[in-house]
Amino acid sequence: MGELNFFLGLQIKQSEKGIMIHQQKYIKELIKKYKLENSETNDTPMGIATRLDDDPSGTCVDQPMYRGMIGSLLYLTTSRPDISFSVGLCAGFQANPKESHLKAVKRILRYLEGTDDLCLFYPRSDSFDLHGFTDADYAGDLVNRKSTSGMVQFLGPCLVSWGSKKQNIVSLSIDEAEYVAAAACCSQFSTLRYFDQTLEQRKICEIETGTWNDQDELIASEVPRYGKVRDNGNKAKRAFNTILV
Known part of the structure; x- marks a missing residue:
């Protein structure tokens, strides 16, 4: 059958150094479909000060078109974790x-137009250490004040899992939002370990999250599955050394 180069919109390039996966062709087709070829590109998928709500006084737009754009962008998150939150x-x-x-949404498309050459790269490696990074957008949803968890997991140097999801509860503090995000990351670690039987049963994994303070230390000390807590000082980050059981 030959070497795999294209699969369900994913372009795959294999070399001696590793594997690259991208959706450049799909992005170009999407830009052309919504007639944004001559638009000015953006450096980020969303502005720092952008806060979306229901906008009850705003002008309605074509719902089928909007849903189609969202569906296409959701498919692009298969190879573009940088747009997951937006x-x-x-x-x-x-x-x-x-x-x-x-x-x-159009800003996201203009950002993709200017960064259509970005790809996921999976280098050759014999490292199977799991590393996770997670953070939370505290009360970022203006409709119901729910926070959003964001996480990525690496197997060695390779990004194998990522996601951005609104939390099911309304967190009453930044600490609680960060805790919920870290717990979700631990759950994903358990799933990755289940699918990769080559990992040792007591493989030590590291999770690094956002802001660290005394309240976080108190919460972490009450959770038996977490090991030691490391304070990174001026970087204002926290890390858990977690043993999967």
């Missing part, structure tokens, strides 16, 4: 999209 935020307004929501 697309997830815009996806929450598919029931009644407004011009402000469509503007945010």
